[in-house]
Amino acid sequence: MVKPFNSCGPDNEPAIPKHILVDHSPVAMYTCDLLGRITYYNRAAAQLWGREPKIGQELWSGSWKTYYPDGTPMPLDETPMAAILKNKNSFDQSEITIECPDHSFKTLLVFPRQLFSDQGTFIGAYNTLVDISYKENLETRDAFLSAIVEHSQDPIISKNLNGIITSWNKGAEKVFGYQEQEMLGKPITTIIPADRLDEETFILDRIRKGKIVDHFETIRVRKDGRKIPISLMISPIRNGSGKIIGASKIARDISEQIKTQEAIAQYTEDLETISSISRTISEKLDVQKILQEVTDATTRLTGAAFGAFFYKMINEEGEAYTLYSSSGAPKEAFEEFGLPRNTAVFHTTFSGEGPVRSDDITKDPRYGHSPSGIPKGHLPVVSYLAMPVVLSDSKVIGGLFFGHPLPGRFNARHEKLVASIAAQAATALDNARLFEEVVSLSTRKDEFIAMASHELNSPLTSVKGFLQLLNKKNRDATCGSFIDISMKQIGKLQKLVSDLLDVSKIKAEKLQIEKDRFDCKALLEDVIQTYVQDITNHSFNLKLNCQEVFVVADKLRIEQVIVNLVSNAVKYSPKSTTVFITLEKRATDLIIKVADQGIGLREEEVTKVFGRFYRAEERGIAGLGLGLYICSEIVRRHGGEIGVNSEYGRGSEFYFTLPLAIERQADK
Amino acid sequence: MKKKVVVVEDDLAISELVRYILTEGNFDVTSFDSVDAFWEGMRDIKPDIFLLDIMLPDGNGHDICKELSANEATRHIPVVMMSAHFEKLDKECRFAEFIKKPFDIDDLISKVTQSVA
Numbered sequence: 138m139v140k141p142f143n144s145c146g147p148d149n150e151p152a153i154p155k156h157i158l159v160d161h162s163p164v165a166m167y168t169c170d171l172l173g174r175i176t177y178y179n180r181a182a183a184q185l186w187g188r189e190p191k192i193g194q195e196l197w198s199g200s201w202k203t204y205y206p207d208g209t210p211m212p213l214d215e216t217p218m219a220a221i222l223k224n225k226n227s228f229d230q231s232e233i234t235i236e237c238p239d240h241s242f243k244t245l246l247v248f249p250r251q252l253f254s255d256q257g258t259f260i261g262a263y264n265t266l267v268d269i270s271y272k273e274n275l276e277t278r279d280a281f282l283s284a285i286v287e288h289s290q291d292p293i294i295s296k297n298l299n300g301i302i303t304s305w306n307k308g309a310e311k312v313f314g315y316q317e318q319e320m321l322g323k324p325i326t327t328i329i330p331a332d333r334l335d336e337e338t339f340i341l342d343r344i345r346k347g348k349i350v351d352h353f354e355t356i357r358v359r360k361d362g363r364k365i366p367i368s369l370m371i372s373p374i375r376n377g378s379g380k381i382i383g384a385s386k387i388a389r390d391i392s393e394q395i396k397t398q399e400a401i402a403q404y405t406e407d408l409e410t411i412s413s414i415s416r417t418i419s420e421k422l423d424v425q426k427i428l429q430e431v432t433d434a435t436t437r438l439t440g441a442a443f444g445a446f447f448y449k450m451i452n453e454e455g456e457a458y459t460l461y462s463s464s465g466a467p468k469e470a471f472e473e474f475g476l477p478r479n480t481a482v483f484h485t486t487f488s489g490e491g492p493v494r495s496d497d498i499t500k501d502p503r504y505g506h507s508p509s510g511i512p513k514g515h516l517p518v519v520s521y522l523a524m525p526v527v528l529s530d531s532k533v534i535g536g537l538f539f540g541h542p543l544p545g546r547f548n549a550r551h552e553k554l555v556a557s558i559a560a561q562a563a564t565a566l567d568n569a570r571l572f573e574e575v576v577s578l579s580t581r582k583d584e585f586i587a588m589a590s591h592e593l594n595s596p597l598t599s600v601k602g603f604l605q606l607l608n609k610k611n612r613d614a615t616c617g618s619f620i621d622i623s624m625k626q627i628g629k630l631q632k633l634v635s636d637l638l639d640v641s642k643i644k645a646e647k648l649q650i651e652k653d654r655f656d657c658k659a660l661l662e663d664v665i666q667t668y669v670q671d672i673t674n675h676s677f678n679l680k681l682n683c684q685e686v687f688v689v690a691d692k693l694r695i696e697q698v699i700v701n702l703v704s705n706a707v708k709y710s711p712k713s714t715t716v717f718i719t720l721e722k723r724a725t726d727l728i729i730k731v732a733d734q735g736i737g738l739r740e741e742e743v744t745k746v747f748g749r750f751y752r753a754e755e756r757g758i759a760g761l762g763l764g765l766y767i768c769s770e771i772v773r774r775h776g777g778e779i780g781v782n783s784e785y786g787r788g789s790e791f792y793f794t795l796p797l798a799i800e801r802q803a804d805k
Numbered sequence: 806m807k808k809k810v811v812v813v814e815d816d817l818a819i820s821e822l823v824r825y826i827l828t829e830g831n832f833d834v835t836s837f838d839s840v841d842a843f844w845e846g847m848r849d850i851k852p853d854i855f856l857l858d859i860m861l862p863d864g865n866g867h868d869i870c871k872e873l874s875a876n877e878a879t880r881h882i883p884v885v886m887m888s889a890h891f892e893k894l895d896k897e898c899r900f901a902e903f904i905k906k907p908f909d910i911d912d913l914i915s916k917v918t919q920s921v922a
Contacts, residue, residue, distance in 0.1 A: 597907050598907040599816065599818035599821070
């Protein structure tokens with residue numbers, strides 16, 4: 138039996154000095170009376186509970202909440218203190234979990250004991266509380282850590298400073314193929330390839346210095362002798378006093394990672410190749426060059442010994458013919474190869490059935506067998522890959538063929554690569570074909586214009602001449618007016634034919650510019666003067682800001698430009714009466730502006746008016762739409778600039794510039 | 806005495822017109838419609854002036870002009886060239902005048918007359 142002690146209990150027995158020791162004891166203690174009311178607790182208890190229960194009021198336990206070790210809540214009257222007071226049973230020790238008001242949890246060992254008076258009367262109980270949370274944490278942590286190490290997929294090995302293995306987990310067993318019992322006590326060099334033994338010296342050296350070896354990528358040998366790429370992380374292990382006693386080593390098998398990296402690198406390279414080829418071929422509009430480019434690139438990519446591209450074309454006469462390019466072997470070899478004979482092997486490709494890939498085509502039933510093996514003159518093809526080149530409308534336009542004298546040279550990746558390029562090639566070839574058609578049509582059109590204008594010119598010349606003769610011979614009032622009208626019409630016809638001729642010359646780059654030095658102001662005045670005679674409905678407002686403006690230019694051509702702009706101004710302003718013409722001499726050039734108050738141009742027309750055959754639409758005004766095109770060409774050839782400012786419904790102002798002639802002494 | 810003019814022009818109507826104008830202008834006109842016919846006919850004629858169209862069915866007036874300019878016997882005889890468009894003519898072709906088609910008949914007669922004078 139234990140002697141009771143007291144401090145501030147209700148019984149008010151004389152104070153025992155010993156209680157001061159209890160008050161300040163680091164061991165948590167408290168007492169309850171027979172009814173379970175808390176009669177005393179020391180500071181350590183209050184600290185443990187995280188609160189200060191009310192003396193004489195709270196029952197059995199001062200903790201905020203109490204739980205069984207399995208975590209279920211423990212009612213207050215079932216606490217060990219309550220139990221010992223009710224049942225008078227004495228517990229040796231018992232484990233409980235308490236929750237403090239700040240929601241922290243603690244695991245306690247409790248030691249409740251009954252208290253008896255000197256007379257042996259049962260007067261209550263005292264309880265001693267021991268916080269074992271920290272101990273539990275350590276154990277749990279150790280258990281967790283060993284579980285993590287033991288079951289880690291990655292090999293985790295420890296060794297001492299002599300390189301002798303001291304632990305070997307499941308991951309290590311799996312990756313290196315050695316069991317734990319085989320490896321404990323063995324040197325780590327067991328798994329290091331002979332040519333890498335130096336690494337261990339380096340690693341141990343660093344470990345001894347307390348340094349970590351991180352992301353060390355190397356090769357280790359499995360039990361079966363296979364070498365595997367791994368990434369190592371090695372850290373020193375210290376004992377309780379901080380002395381380095383060994384090393385822990387976490388390895389990672391990076392075979393898959395390396396494979397993936399290689400696959401990604403390969404994929405990226407393939408994509409780059411495809412994109413660079415497609416860029417190259419889409420820039421080209423020449424069929425033969427596309428064929429060659431594609432053949433060379435694909436032959437290189439597949440590692441084929443020889444490659445060829447057969448392309449079916451239809452010429453203007455509707456006859457089929459085949460173009461081809463080759464790589465790795467002279468063209469003649471492919472001629473011997475028997476250009477797309479419709480043999481069974483080729484048929485698959487040219488009918489567009491799909492690619493053919495064979496590790497050994499000589500064993501293919503479709504392959505033409507001859508008793509002596511490969512027919513004479515044929516390329517020694519064993520590995521074979523053929524890819525149809527198909528347009529978007531499913532029309533087969535050709536095929537790509539690759540060969541190698543050794544078997545099994547082409548894989549699925551090659552096939553995929555060639556398929557992508559074949560698709561790009563089909564598009565590029567189709568574009569090239571369309572482009573060739575357009576160019577050929579355009580050339581024929583230009584040739585036609587050149588011929589037509591020349592052919593028109595001959596009858597025009599004679600009609601004009603004879604009309605002139607007629608005019609001289611036989612002129613009475615009536616005939617005279619008929620002849621005048623005819624002459625005027627011939628004049629218009631002559632202008633049209635001459636424009637056509639100019640255009641055909643511009644297209645053929647044969648437009649002649651014969652430069653002379655002349656005063657552009659005088660030319661402008663002359664042209665307007667001559668022109669005015671034929672114009673009855675319009676007046677000309679001429680503004681010239683200078684005396685003379687010399688240029689070195691083709692006088693007739695510049696006259697042509699002025700006449701064109703002025704007659705356009707008249708033609709496109711049927712309801713107004715004035716055309717404004719200004720000439721301005723500037724620092725290095727002159728500018729001539731011709732403005733009308735006519736129908737003007739829509740915004741979208743402004744950029745198009747200088748194009749060939751362009752005409753302001755549906756306005757019932759005659760013309761071929763060539764005048765401004767010729768003007769812009771003439772001005773451009775003189776190093777000048779031509780343009781227009783226009784407002785729809787308000788009128789247009791056309792202008793052009795010409796560089797000034799370098800001044801001579803005499804001009805001043 | 807009338808001046809002799811040799812005209813090479815493949816278009817019959819133009820050829821007729823030119824013959825008429827030049828005859829009116831007091832010339833003795835001989836015309837050919839091809840390069841071959843011209844060289845064939847040239848064996849018998851000593852003209853005072855040539856009037857050459859440029860585009861011809863079997864060649865061109867430009868080449869005729871070059872040959873005439875290169876030949877001692879003919880290089881002194883003036884040549885007038887005639888075409889639908891201004892052409893860049895070689896320096897070896899030494900011509901007196903260029904007439905653009907369609908031409909003005911007064912212009913034609915005056916250029917030919919001036920060249921032969």
